Amino acid sequence: MARSYLSGIERGMRNVSLINICALAGTLGVDAREMLNFSEAGSNGRGSALVLEQRCAEFNITPAQRVTVRHMALMTDAEQDVIASVARTIAVRAMQA
Numbered sequence: 274m275a276r277s278y279l280s281g282i283e284r285g286m287r288n289v290s291l292i293n294i295c296a297l298a299g300t301l302g303v304d305a306r307e308m309l310n311f312s313e314a315g316s317n318g319r320g321s322a323l324v325l326e327q328r329c330a331e332f333n334i335t336p337a338q339r340v341t342v343r344h345m346a347l348m349t350d351a352e353q354d355v356i357a358s359v360a361r362t363i364a365v366r367a368m369q370a
Contacts (some may be wrong), residue, residue: 285334291364305364306357309345 274293281287289297298305334342345353 288338291360292367295361295364295368305361306354309353309357309360 274296278287282289294308295305298308345356348356
């Protein structure tokens with residue numbers, strides 16, 4: 274991946290695809306679920322609305338992305354694992370195509 278692409282992701286100027294999330298996870302030696310772990314915002318998202326709003330503003334994300342972040346923060350760890358598993362499967366199949 275190009276440095277300019279990674280820099281754009283870090284600054285919130287570019288969106289990262291599922292394939293690239295899996296590639297980054299592999300490069301960093303972490304499970305892709307770690308890259309999709311939103312539990313830092315709080316237990317089931319309670320009391321985390323301000324944190325989420327600050328992060329959304331910081332990364333200048335779209336309203337659709339903001340809604341997605343809110344819903345992911347409300348998920349349990351098990352639900353997040355399911356979403357991460359689906360994302361990994363889609364990414365693997367896309368790389369094989």
